[in-house]
Amino acid sequence: MRKLYLVLAALLAAHVALLFVHPSGAQQLDTGAGLDVGIVFDLGGRGDKSFNDGAYLGAERARRELGARVRFIEPGEGSDREAGLRLLAAEGMELVVGVGFIFSDDLTQLAREYPNVRFAGVDYAVALDSIGNAIQPPANLAALKFREEEGSFLVGALAALVGDSKKVGFVGGMDFPLIHKFEVGYRAGVKAVCPDCEVVAQYAGVTPEAFRNPGRGQELALSQYQSGVNVIFHASGSTGLGVFEAARRRGKLAIGVDADQYAEAPGYILTSMVKGVDEAVFDAIKQVADGSFRGGIFQLGLKERGVNYVYDANNRALIPDAVHARVELLRREIIDGKIDVPSVK
Amino acid sequence: MSLINEAIPDPAVAPLSRLSSRVGRATAALLPPLTALLIAAVVGDLLILSFGQSPAAVFKLLLEGTWGNAYGFGQVIYKATTLTFTGLAVAIGIRAGLFNIGAEGQLAMGGFCAALVGLLLPVGTPAVVAIPLCLAGAALGGASVASVPGVLKARFGASEVIVTIMLNFITLAFLNWLIATKLNVAESLHTPEINAGAVARLSSVIDAFRGSAANFVLLVALAAAGYVGWYLFRTRAGYDLRAVGLQPEAAEYGGVKVGSVWLRAMLMSGALAGLGGTNYVLGYKQYYEEGFAAGAGFLGIAVALVGRNHPAGVVVAALLFATLSQGGLAVNAVVPKQMVDVLTAVVIIAVATSVPEVQRLLRSTVRGGAK
Known part of the structure; x- marks a missing residue:
């Protein structure tokens, strides 16, 4: 028992001593004026x-x-x-x-x-x-x-034009309205450039787990590639890593989502449908800074650069100039309101 | 004071010395966890220093954000309420010699059933009818999940550890599927709001708690702790339960039906965990949301361990872990959230190694390894 008291005292002393150590770089929570x-x-x-x-x-x-x-x-x-x-x-x-x-x-x-x-x-x-x-x-x-459907529309057109097959693929994460938007836009994009193309669309599951299941993603992608699909667009979180793995193994192409996912499988990523979350957050902060912030519902589509697809030095070789020109034409038409992209199944 | 004296108090000692032995026993029980907490505090100091921050400032921030203001304290109470239920659930299991790792799934099922009852009741059902019905639904929901390992253990001696942990996956996947496909409000992962059975928040009586999620399910948690204490230490059935937990063969020889005690303990454990779901569903949001108390079931194991499987200890331990969890948010600005997670783990390890049962286990393992 006495030994325990000694240990207790030693620990207490150590704790109190450490409490008063004040590293030079310690962050002060400053509460002064500013944004x-x-x-x-x-x-x-x-x-x-x-x-x-x-x-x-x-x-x-x-x-x-x-x-x-x-x-x-x-x-x-x-x-x-x-x-x-x-x-x-x-x-x-x-x-x-x-x-x-x-x-x-x-x-x-x-x-x-x-x-x-x-x-x-x-x-x-x-x-x-x-x-x-x-x-x-x-x-x-x-x-x-x-407006994920608008970005999905463009990558759909891209998939159909580059894919060299009458079948294009889609792998979704959880089967629910938020992801249906991607599928519906993608389908419309495929049909716009290739009316007789078939879109094979599959979902990894019906629970949020479906966004974290690369094994399932790979399984779905392999079976799609097997059936003659050459390009798959995924909207499935980390499940998509399995889709990329399948693309790598079969030497086919995949399309990333949310951010530029080129680095996940260089050479096998045709493009990525990017969401400008960074832009949107930055803009909101900027609006607060210059006093133009207002509430309400903001739909960020192609026009607002809220969604886009990646076209840069990494994937330029995969996309012929004629194809790129055609997709850019589609972008104009959506922005001008000549094409109405659906968003619900 | 030896462990034997602690376990079996001598009935022949005089009242006065009995009192002093009580105090001695309390100190003996409190010293090891206190040491463990200090170890955790020192490790915490070092962790904070490793992030280049001042320990005093961070601990001050942690205390201010939890016990330092009414809102923070309300959040601690809210979190401690759920943890008390899951801690009690695990503790009553351990007292019977069962390790229930299924509190996570039982908690979710309890919350879901409470929401289901609340949704089925017509709008305007008086609270005196609706709340008990919802609570009963939660308890039944949790107990029904726990009945599977209970029956398998009682009838076939199947390991409750494996059955409960696997049932977590089944239960959660089933509930997620129901929520995602059948019962959710569009673009969300929760059910509609319940029609009846809502429990008032503490802020409706004490205005200072405004904004915090603390609610009167707290009273149910305290009543549950009181009941478990009375059941374990004041009833014959509780005595049987503890006897089975200490030495099933001896209890059986003494005429106790071990199988039915195990089943009863498992059902009670599941019911307690299930009641934990009402803290969120009835008291906080009035709907069931996927993953509403993720981790609270597993943390219940730590709560029971630190609380030495005693109801009063469980309540204190629940407050401790709730403080760490809420404090983690408060200090998130200066140190990463993971620091508080590590600190929680250090508390668990330090306290666990000071628990006599674990010490005995470790010692026998070391001895076994030396042979």
């Missing part, structure tokens, strides 16, 4: 190479170019999302950003509670009332939504 921005990440957090990292890049750019002070919170379990947003709002941030559709309810509620704080929701899901009309978010909340 304060808080960002709460979706589960998965930083390092997902798409969504959260996009928001991070946008915020970093705002830090560099606008001198914004940015705080990040990575929530754990369910109630942490609201707690994270609330913590930031209560600290008097100018702008609080929630990354991911899962924040929609919490953002709406907090925007009402903190009318002087501005909020932005990436991929915010607009709630519908009992007769199916969209409920407008509060005036201090910007709902940043992306």
